[in-house]
Amino acid sequence: MSHDRSTCLFCKIADGEIPSTRVYEDDEFVAFRDIRPAAETHVLVIPRQHIATLADCAESDAPLLGRMLVLVGRIAKDLGVSYTGGDTGYRTVVNTGPGGGQEVYHLHAHLLAGPRPWQRMG
Ligand code: 5GP
Numbered sequence: 001m002s003h004d005r006s007t008c009l010f011c012k013i014a015d016g017e018i019p020s021t022r023v024y025e026d027d028e029f030v031a032f033r034d035i036r037p038a039a040e041t042h043v044l045v046i047p048r049q050h051i052a053t054l055a056d057c058a059e060s061d062a063p064l065l066g067r068m069l070v071l072v073g074r075i076a077k078d079l080g081v082s083y084t085g086g087d088t089g090y091r092t093v094v095n096t097g098p099g100g101g102q103e104v105y106h107l108h109a110h111l112l113a114g115p116r117p118w119q120r121m122g
Pocket residue numbers: 009020021032033034035036037044094095101102103104105122
């Protein structure tokens with residue numbers, strides 16, 4: 001899988017060059033349904049900015065990372081899968097590098113929710 005911005009799948013999805021089922025977008029982030037969902041709700045949240053992995057993030061990326069995580073919570077709410085007590089809630093996963101199971105080298109957070117069993121972690 002390429003680490004290069006010009007051939008990056010998620011940059012192309014963010015730019016609309018490759019179609020996706022979007023659930024949210026603003027100037028900074030895009031969220032869309034995973035093409036191979038592991039759970040009933042499986043959404044990927046990405047920054048429009050090309051950052052390959054979480055390991056590439058520095059202190060200066062903290063505000064962006066913070067907003068990204070807050071956005072995951074907001075999208076979970078919008079999709080009706082937020083934590084509202086009882087058995088409700090969702091999982092947020094950021095795979096990093098081959099050792100973490102990362103397949104696409106553009107930073108993304110998985111948002112997973114729904115009845116078990118799930119196909120995989122995210
Ligand atoms: P990773 O393993 O890198 O954390 O997750 C990459 C995710 O991207 C996988 O869950 C995979 O199913 C999803 N994915 C790969 N290609 C596409 C695509 O073209 N469109 C969408 N919507 N999801 C994709």
